[in-house]
Amino acid sequence: MKKKIIYLCSCLAILFSACSDEFLTNSPIMGSTEEGYYQSDEQMFNALMAVYNAIQIDNALAHYVPFGEIRSDNAKTGGGNANDQADMQRLEDFTNTDVNYVSAGLWSRSYTGIYRANLLINAEYDSELARLYKAEAKVLRAWFHFDLLRTYGPCFISLETNYPDNFEFIRDTRENVNKQIEKDLLEAIPLLVTKHPDEMVGRLTQASGQAILAKTYMYWADWDNDNKSIFDKAIPLLQEVMKAHYTLSNDYASLFAPQAENNNESIFEIQRSTQSGNYQLGNHWVMFCGPRNLGDHPDVLAGWGLWVPQMNLYDYFLEEDAVRRSTALLTYDDLVTKPNEEGHDVSWETGAYNPEDFEGLEQGKYVNWNQSVYTVVGNLIRNRPGNERLIRYGEIYLLLAECHLRGSTRDEAEAKRLIDDLRVAHVGGGDASKCMSVDELMTAYPDRFPNPLEVLWYERRCELAGEGDRWYDLVRTGRAAQVMGALYPDAWDDKDYYIPISQVETGASGGSLTTYPDEPVPTPPVY
Structure with a gap:
């Protein structure tokens, strides 16, 4: 006898179709059993939309963006008093336990998405379109595993929809999780399109897959003792993204203006619709x-x-x-x-x-x-x-610059050029005379910017402020203890590089899942 993965026992009661306003209008999958579905291109497409829908799931502050800001030094929970969204308040100041709706929500969203992706990927139906849909589902499955890895540490790798009754759900190793993410993305990228038609804007492309894999390599390299060879693996992927149709905007504010979703710097966005009525697919x-x-x-x-x-x-x-x-x-x-x-x-x-x-x-x-x-x-x-901007073109410049500073073939000049190009566009509005170069910053502020890597950290915080990346940047580079420990010296502990798997999930696993991972924390990179 089989059982579905424990975290997801009810996630497919109804599969909603989802993504941008243009392709959010597909009918939900209702009244169909899993066994009788996946028999046509249309059904496969609707199943793909259900995978996209999972990335939209949020429960108050249990979402990539507000969580990644509030857990960091960028922001606090706020609200009307100290008990307003108390679970997020506790995650903010590192007094949380494993009974926490935010922690539980982030976990369940990812495994809901993985479960739905597995249903599609493992379906026997085959066609040219089905192979494309499965490729997109693999990218999404990789993203969900990536988010679990950076939030909870090494997690359970889920590739099936049913498991034996006596199956033990345990954390895998960080290396194995990274290898599975890499495998999914390397298999998917060649099958993805370079660009979708306008009515399908927001769906994943080759550049999206390449960017996600490159970002995975950055985390992998950092947690593998600053492994230069893994930074090197990200370079050709980022260079390919830079050859795609994206362009840097000289009007930074316009990237977040009203009606600015899916703009010329958009690589990976969570698609939202204000027009979905009862389906509630907005933000x-x-x-x-x-x-x-x-x-x-x-x-x-x-x-x-x-x-x-x-x-x-x-x-x-x-x-x-x-x-x-x-x-x-x-x-x-x-x-x-x-x-x-x-x-x-x-x-x-x-x-x-x-x-x-x-x-x-x-x-x-x-x-x-x-x-x-x-x-x-x-x-x-x-x-x-x-739409939440999860990966923008501007970040590609910073990721590639970091690889040139931290990879095996060090190219400081190229790293500076990439940072300077981004600053001219986003700080100077296209006018180089209105912003300092990397060399000028190091000259003007020698204590603050003793080397290009410190300029890069400045750029990442300022460029991505308010986008949910700050906490994860501090974690992956080993700076969370220094930065957050200074703000909360009585509460910070090295286990806080991660948030706990909720008590509900560890209990449902029969204790096979541990609340926190047992592995060394990262060390800050040495320039």
């Missing part, structure tokens, strides 16, 4: 993170004031870096003073926030836009706008 957590008690703003809807950036992030930006700072961070002047100077009557009761967390800032990349900017059909809370 749930954006409503949680809107400005608390904001009134009568012409463009922005109030929310519940969760995920509040900290002044240490605001102060981290150099003076010349005003565009990236103002894009990531909104001030009282941005939300109230400026619109009122234009004739509006905006109010913002900032005293309604948790005073221990709120420092006068709101995040600006995932704004809770109101109906004047996006038309929402159906549930106003669940169908909020805003």
Whole structure:
């Protein structure tokens, strides 16, 4: 007798189709059994949409972006008081236990996606289109395993939909998880298309797969004693992405403006729809993170004031870096003073926030836009706008620069060129005279930037601020203990490089799954 993987016993009661507004309109899979499905290209496509749907799943703050910011030094939980979203508050300050809805939600989303991907990948039906759909599913399965690995540490590798009754679900080794991610992506990339038609925008492409594999190699190299040969493996993949159709924008703010989803820097985005009605395929957590008690703003809807950036992030930006700072961070002047100077009557009761967390800032990349900017059909809370930008073209420049600084064939000049090119576009707006080069930064701020690697860390934090990458960057490079331990010296422990597998899951496994992994923590890279 067989049993389905324990984490996912009910995940396929209904398979929803999902992705961008254009291909979110497919009918959900309803009233069909797993055994009788997967008999046509149409059914295979609908099954693929169910895999894409899993990446959209969020439960309040149990999502890549707010979690990756709040767990780091960029932001805190906020809300109305210290008990508002208490589980995220505990993950923020490293007092969490293994009973935590955020930790449980991040875990279940990934295994839901893996389960749905396995159903499609293991289906016997074959055609040219089916092979493409299976390739996309393999990329998504790789992403889910990657996210589990960087969040919980070495995890169980799931490739099947049914397991024997006496099967033990245990953590595999980090190397084996990485090898499985690599295998899925290497098999999928040649079968993927270079670009989808407009009505299919948002689906994965060859460049998406290459970027995800390159990012996997970065984490793999860091946790394998700064393995230079693994950094080297990422270089040709990143170079191929740079040959694709993407371009750097000279207007950084426009990358996160209203209606700017799937722009010229978009490589991998979670697709959202404000038009899905009862299917609720919009961005749930954006409503949680809107400005608390904001009134009568012409463009922005109030929310519940969760995920509040900290002044240490605001102060981290150099003076010349005003565009990236103002894009990531909104001030009282941005939300109230400026619109009122234009004739509006905006109010913002900032005293309604948790005073221990709120420092006068709101995040600006995932704004809770109101109906004047996006038309929402159906549930106003669940169908909020805003695709999450998981990998952007700008990051490709930084990943490749890092490989040139940390790989076996060191090329500092090329690394500097890549960083300079990104800074000219995103800091200088296309004008090199409006921003300092890497060499100029090291000359002007010798204590802050003693070498190009420190410039790179600055660039990663500022370029990706508010996008959920900060916590994972600190973890993979071994700097989390230094940075977060200084903020929470009485709470930080090396186990906190990861979050715990929830008690529900470890209990359901009969104790075969351990709450935390047993492996050494990474050491900071040496330049």
